[in-house]
Amino acid sequence: MLQAGADIDRSETLTERQQAVLDAALRLLVEEGDNLTMTAVARRASCSKETLYKWFGDRDGLLTATVQWQASKVRVAAVDREKLDLVSLTASLERFASDWLKVISSDTSIALNRVAVGHAGSGKDDLGAVVLQNGRFALARRLKPVLEAGRQAGLLDFEDAETAFRTFFGLVGRDVQIRLLLGDRVELTEATIGGDARRATQQFLALFGATNRLKSL
Amino acid sequence: MLQAGADIDRSETLTERQQAVLDAALRLLVEEGDNLTMTAVARRASCSKETLYKWFGDRDGLLTATVQWQASKVRVAAVDREKLDLVSLTASLERFASDWLKVISSDTSIALNRVAVGHAGSGKDDLGAVVLQNGRFALARRLKPVLEAGRQAGLLDFEDAETAFRTFFGLVGRDVQIRLLLGDRVELTEATIGGDARRATQQFLALFGATNRLKSL
DNA sequence: CCCATGGCGTACCGTACGTTACGGTTCGGC
DNA sequence: GCCGAACCGTAACGTACGGTACGCCATGGG
Incomplete structure (x- = not known):
């Protein structure tokens, strides 16, 4: 399984300057992909290579620090769980779907996922x-309480929150992420994202709404 | 958009020996990932580097030839479209889902997608x-006729075959592919694949079956 | 005023790897 | 039996890049 503690918040232990350096590295990562060089990072950040090595150890250290730095920036606020009727649940789900689609279609997410996938082999x-x-599992952690609350309120009907979440994940993402990662130009305007979020939520409610039965899962 | 002709069948123009070399490269790609060296390929294939360069031009040429070679091997037979009732349609969909899950969870597919994603940046x-x-779009080409036939037979109800396919794709794949590419150990036994295929088809039929209406897509 | 520290810029080293060149060997054709 | 082509094994070359060392400057405390 995955290592615990991989999502510790490093924004505390980083000085202002170091964050600026990591931002530069991040921008360069988006532009150059995995074939960015330490000299290029140093030049872009207006710092010396020796400083990079002193702060981050080696190239891999710099990369992981950059990824964690970006991850610490997208920590989004959870949804408030006060009122819960069908319309608020629908709104929450649509919000999650839309946010997620925006994230995975952003340039930085694509770049980060590319290098992470590339490094996952060795x-x-x-x-x-x-x-x-900080991606798929963070989304699950934030969405599952909403699903559970929906079940508590009698709006949703599912056996396992995990499988329900994974279905929602699939309905939202479909083939978008893999196509983007593989370099396909998927048109994702604000409008299409909104439409996709609505469609995915409706489909999810059709499958897991308490009114409809689909006991054969 | 994507280049046409990217899936030309190269198995004709390749001699026996060249196919063996590409097989060796493929195996090495699975083991080593993108950091395989030309010397390693030459050694594994028991051929000289000069031959590699004469045949494939340069490193990228060898890689693309390897990917195309593997792609030409997984060309699967289409489904026969004679009889078409609900049970045969269901069987076809389950078959597609199961095959697809087996493909994307195979070692060679993971390795190939990893290098392709890595190279997609630059x-x-x-x-x-x-x-x-040869992956997502080939699946669509093979599945869409089945969906259209299902609609013709009054078993399915959808506006656009493309969006219907993408929903099916999402229901089948969910988070599996991205998790595998990112190095997560997803347990995918024969049994779980079969169960997932059945669940995905049932959900798809619940959404797009002609009996059920979901006109708000 | 002096010195220590931290960081910038740059030159440098070692190595890994893509690419090329070359000598030796097999093999089909005459 | 001889020739050329194709190919194997390996040595060699060039380069790009990770990592390190060194000189210089600024700042801040004694």
Whole structure:
């Protein structure tokens, strides 16, 4: 399984300057992909290579620090769980879907996932684990309480929150992420994202809404 | 959009020996990932580097040839479209889902997708396009006729075959592929694949079956 | 005023790897 | 039996890049 603690918040232990350096590395990562060089990072960040090595150890250290830094920035606020009727549940689900689609279609997410996937083969670092923790698993952690609350309120009907979440994940993401990662130009305007979020939520409610029965899962 | 002709069948133009070399490269790609060296391929294939360069031009040429070679091997037979009732349609869908899950969870598919994703950033070659053509788009080409036939037979109800396919794709794959690419150990036994295929088809039929209405897509 | 520290810029080293060149060997055709 | 082509094994070359060392400057405390 995945290592625990891969999503520790490093924003505390980082000085202002170090964060600026990591931001530069992040921008360069988006532009150049995995073939960015230490000299390029140093030049872009206006710092010396020796400083990079002193702060981050080696290239892999810099990369993981960059990924964790970006991860610590997208920590989103959870949904408030006060009122819960069908319309608020629907709104929450649509919100989650829309946010998720925006994230996975952003340039930085694509770049980060690319390098993480590339590094996942030879187990030198755990970029894949970091990205998973702050991507797919973070989404699950934030969404599952909403699903459970929906079940408590009698709006949803499912056996296992995990499988319900995974279905929602599939309905939202479909083929978007893999196509983007493989370089396909998927048109994702604000409008299409909104439409996809609505469609996915409706489909999810059709499958797991308490009114409809689908006991054969 | 993606380049046409990315899925030309190269198995004709390749001699026996060249296919053996590509097989060796493929195995090495699965083991080593993108950091395989030309010397390693030459040694594994018991051929000289000069031959590699004469046959495939350069490293990228060898990689694309390897990917295309593997792609030409998984060309699967289409489904026969004679009888078409609900049980045969269900069987076809389950078959597709199960096959697809087996493919994306195979070692070679994971390795190939990893290098293709890694190379998709810097547009040196078009590995991403090749993988997409022979993966996601090939699946769509093979599945869409079945969906259309199902609609003709009054078993399915959808507006656009493309969006219907994408929903099916999402219901089948969910988070499996991205988790595998990122290095997560997903347990995918024969039994779980069968169960997932059944669940995905049932959900798809619940959404797009002609008996049920979900006109708000 | 002086010195120590931290960081910038740059030159440098070692190595890994893509690419090329070359000598030796097999093999089909004459 | 001889020739050329194709190919194997390996040595060699060039380069790019990770990692390190060193000189210089700024700042801040004594």
